[in-house]
Amino acid sequence: MSDALARDQREAESTDSDQALIVRRRSRDEQDYRDWCEGSYETVRLGQEEFHPADVFDRLAPDAARRGRDEASAQARADLEQTVCEHFPAPIAVPFHGFLEGPRQPLQRLHRLRDAWESLVRLLAALALSEAARSVSSLAPLIIREGRDQRWRTCKARDLRTDKLAIRIGLIEGVVRQAQEVGVGLQVASLVPIELIAEIRRLNVVRNGFSHEATKSDAQANAIIDEAYPMVREILLDLRDMQNVELFRIPSIQAGGRVEVEKLTGHAQSRRIHEEVFDSEAAALALSAAPVDGMSRVLARARGVALDLSPFLYADDDDTGHRTRIFQYKGNKGGKWQMECVADSTTKTSPAAQHETLLEPFEKLFGRSREGRDD
DSSP: OTTTTTOOOOOOSSSOOOOHHHHHHHHHHHHHHHHHHHHHHHOOEEETTEOHHHHHHHHHHHHHHHHHHHHHHHHHHHHHHHHHHHHHHHHHHHHHHHHSSOOOOHHHHHHHHHHHHHHHHHHHHHHHHHHHTTTTHHHHHOOOOOSTSSSOOOHHHHHOOOOOHHHHHHHHHHHHHHHHHTTTHHHHHHOOOOTHHHHHHHHHHHHHHHTTTTOOOOOHHHHHHHHHHHHHHHHHHHHHGGGGGGEEEEEEEEEEGGGEEEEEEESSOOOEEEEEEOOHHHHHHHOOOOOBBBBBEEEETTTEEEOOOOTEEEEETTTSSSSSSEEEEEEEEETEEEEEEEETTTEEEHHHHHGGGGGGGTTTTOOOOOOOOOO
């Protein structure tokens, strides 16, 4: 993505993963290993007793168990790359596929890795805000912070229009934490473990480091990729349930709740349209999602919950009409909504007034400040 509106400043975040996240990841990897054992070997039966193959290896063949864990770990990460490219929402899948399979020049690969990372943060923030707006009576006033060591504060109108990823991360954290505190079950809270927020911030420090410095040499770009990609991969592994989040736009709506749906999933940008029957809630959302300045509004489904992600994401046809371009909000400047295409980093502007109207449901999340909180 272009750097024109990337105004995050360097943040003083920890260089080490949070201990709670380390524990969670150990549990995650152990479950992956047990699943790998089940898929590779049969359960051992002795009389009426059954033994999991992972337990057998741990007790009787520790070296085999160690090798098995290494193989399971490698397999999980190889599978993850394919999963992201094929099944994650397109704003993430398109640049991530470009990083893995696109031009091999180090600087281009680094930029595509950054694009995938920025798209992940922006999409999670849009999902969090859209779902929070559905439960505004329970979550308002929304409290956020811009960094781990910053004070909590009430969300402001300017935070919805920010071009800073640090605030976008703060919005995600604020929604997830507040939902947990008041006992509201949000799909985004099940997608994003609260322990992961610190790691997301930590990676954003790496992203800020090279985004605000001079153009890198090939050797420098490769060094940054070597540092950043393992962190990106582990975060994506933590977020692999994102494959169950559907993004789509609606080409047309027929009588009886029958809707033409174009899914915005995976790295392929060719148009894929099929017909579905929506329930009353999803149909009402689709009917209300009129185009804005000629662009289709991007809707989402997360385990049955339908969400409108505009004005943060839009979709439009390319010049041929055969491919779909997805635009993400980057900033508001000079009365213009600034957007960027996830596929090629080209920019698009649109009069802000039409998009500002769509922010009204989110502005209900504002309220009088509560006392600051510490972790």
